[in-house]
Amino acid sequence: MLQNSLKYxxxxxxxxxxxxxxxxxPRLGKSLVIVLPDENGKVGAVEFDDxxxxxxxxxxxxxxxxxxxxxxxxxxxxxxxxxxxxxxxLDSLPKIPSRFRLYFQGDSARLTDASRKDxxxxxxxxxxxxxxxxxxxxxxxxxxxxRYNEKLSVRRAEAIRNKLVGRGIKKALxxxxxxxxxxxxxxxxxxxxEARNRRVEIMVR
Amino acid sequence: xxxxxxxAFVAALFLVLPLQAGADGIGKFxxxxxxxxxxxxxxxxxxxxxxxxxxxxxxxxAADGAVGITFNDNTVFSTxxxxxxxxxxxxxxxxxxxxxxxxxxxxxxxxxxxxxIARGSPSAMKIKTPSAILGVxxxxxxxxxxxxxxKGGK
Numbered sequence: 001m002l003q004n005s006l007k008y009x010x011x012x013x014x015x016x017x018x019x020x021x022x023x024x025x026p027r028l029g030k031s032l033v034i035v036l037p038d039e040n041g042k043v044g045a046v047e048f049d050d051x052x053x054x055x056x057x058x059x060x061x062x063x064x065x066x067x068x069x070x071x072x073x074x075x076x077x078x079x080x081x082x083x084x085x086x087x088x089x090l091d092s093l094p095k096i097p098s099r100f101r102l103y104f105q106g107d108s109a110r111l112t113d114a115s116r117k118d119x120x121x122x123x124x125x126x127x128x129x130x131x132x133x134x135x136x137x138x139x140x141x142x143x144x145x146x147r148y149n150e151k152l153s154v155r156r157a158e159a160i161r162n163k164l165v166g167r168g169i170k171k172a173l174x175x176x177x178x179x180x181x182x183x184x185x186x187x188x189x190x191x192x193x194e195a196r197n198r199r200v201e202i203m204v205r
Numbered sequence: 206x207x208x209x210x211x212x213a214f215v216a217a218l219f220l221v222l223p224l225q226a227g228a229d230g231i232g233k234f235x236x237x238x239x240x241x242x243x244x245x246x247x248x249x250x251x252x253x254x255x256x257x258x259x260x261x262x263x264x265x266x267a268a269d270g271a272v273g274i275t276f277n278d279n280t281v282f283s284t285x286x287x288x289x290x291x292x293x294x295x296x297x298x299x300x301x302x303x304x305x306x307x308x309x310x311x312x313x314x315x316x317x318x319x320x321x322i323a324r325g326s327p328s329a330m331k332i333k334t335p336s337a338i339l340g341v342x343x344x345x346x347x348x349x350x351x352x353x354x355x356k357g358g359k
Contacts, residue, residue, distance in 0.1 A: 030352040031334035036345040044319070044343025050336060057346075066336045086347050089285035089316040092271040094235035096318055097279040130235050131255040133275075135299065177300065205275045 027075070028085075029065025033057065034077055039096075048072050097205035098125045101185075102160070104198045107144070107152070109159040112195075119163070125204045126169060134169060134204050136160050137177040141197035142190045146180055154178030156200050230257030231295040232276035236283065239269030264290045266313065278304055279320030280330075288313020293333075297322060306341075309333040315348040317341075 033048050037060040045058035050072040055064040063077040082090075100122050102115040111119065126132045138157030140149040157176045165171045186196045234243075234256045241252040244263040252264065252272050264272060266288045273283040278297045284290055289311035297304035302321040310332060323330040323341045330341040334350045 028349070028351070030350070031336050032347075032349040032351070033339055034347040036347065038318070038345050042344075044323075044341075044345065046342065046346050047340040049338050049340065051338075066334070070336055072337055082347065085349055086285065086314055086316055088238075088271050089283050089288075089314040089347070092236040092238060092273040092283040092285070093316050093318070094273040094275045094281045094283070096281060097275065097320070131233055133233065175299075179300070203279065205279055205281075 026068065028077070028081065029067050029075065030070075031066040032063065032075070032077075032085075033065075034061060034063040034082060034086075036060065036082070095129055097203055100125075100202040100204070102200050102202065103195060104156055104200070106141075106193065106195075106198065109152070109155045119160075122164070122202055122204060123167060123169075129204070132169075132173060132204060134164060134174045134202060135177070136164075136174060137179060137201045137203075139179050139183055139185065139197060139199050139201070140181050141194040142181045142184065142188055142192050144191075146182075150178055150180035152178075153180045156198075160200050160202065230259050230277075231292065231297070232258040232274045232280075234258065234272055235275050235281075236271070236273030238271040239286070240267035241265070241270035241272045258292060260292060260295050262292045264288070264292070276306070276320065278302070278306070278322040280306065280318065280322065281320070282315060282317040284310075285314035285316075288315070290315065304329065306330040307333070310348050310350050311335065312350045312352070317346055317348070319344045 033046060035043055035046055035057040037043050043058060043060050045056060048055045048064040050066060050070060053072045055072050055074055057064055061077055063075050064072055065075045066072055100118065102119055103112045104110060105112060136157045138153035140152050157178055161174050161176050164174055184197045185199060186194050188194050234252050234254055237252045237254050242249050242265045243252050244265060245259060258274055264284060266272060266284055266286055268286050271283065271285050275281050291309040291311065293309055294305055294307040303325040304322045306322045306329065319330055319341050323343050327342045328340060332339040332341065332348055334348065335352060339348065
């Protein structure tokens, strides 16, 4: 009787161990990192470090794993591995934040005609998100005093916020900053008219 | 020495202030599937779309769970099923676009597109696994942890 249950216990243990071993897939290690290209095919870089060894990954689908001895080493992976292991995670990846750059008439919080059209893209982008936040940062060119430009940049950002709120975007989800002439898009000398610096940058995320 | 330390403390305060004027928390849930939870201060609640993520939060997903989060520095990431992620550190200044990002993947899968923090300096964004650490210079990558971990392990 006792011998019988011991036998069953041993059988069950072997079965469980086999089931676990299959799940672990030693080919791809205890920890695995894979680098992917972005939407333009560009690849960044990550470095995987076990404290003694480092592997730099900077090619599309380059990968490294931690092997059973605890050592980081390169490993070959395929698109199929990516789909098999990461499909659920990738399916839940939020939409990447979008940046819009809108331009203003000189010394004014009125958009240029071209930017008024571009502004519509902001609403399309927000509509495509499950939840959203909008960051609006105003800028000026270097004409005029720095203090005045700080206020002008805030006025520009607030003018955009008001337009957003007027069309149903929640005020509490819009964050407004003014950077005056401190962050010129085109570097110029002081007191230089530059249309590309009279702008608001909108980040939708 | 103490004078310098208090000066550094005041400087640090000013670095952090813009963050409080900005978004609440360090990020927001954008996608939530199945059984997905956030553990904050020992309390475990269901993750919800639009809900905030705070520093030190732990995100847990069950066999049918998955979540997607967008952080204040425009990093986006998502975890698949059976995952455990600790948001150990997140600081970000929306004016200078500098900060630090440290998360630990205890188990499961993670998909990441890095944002402003990783762009700021090569050591600013790190992802830990139980047996190694990942330094992020950008931008898209995947991490899987497939080992049993002991609590409080490396």
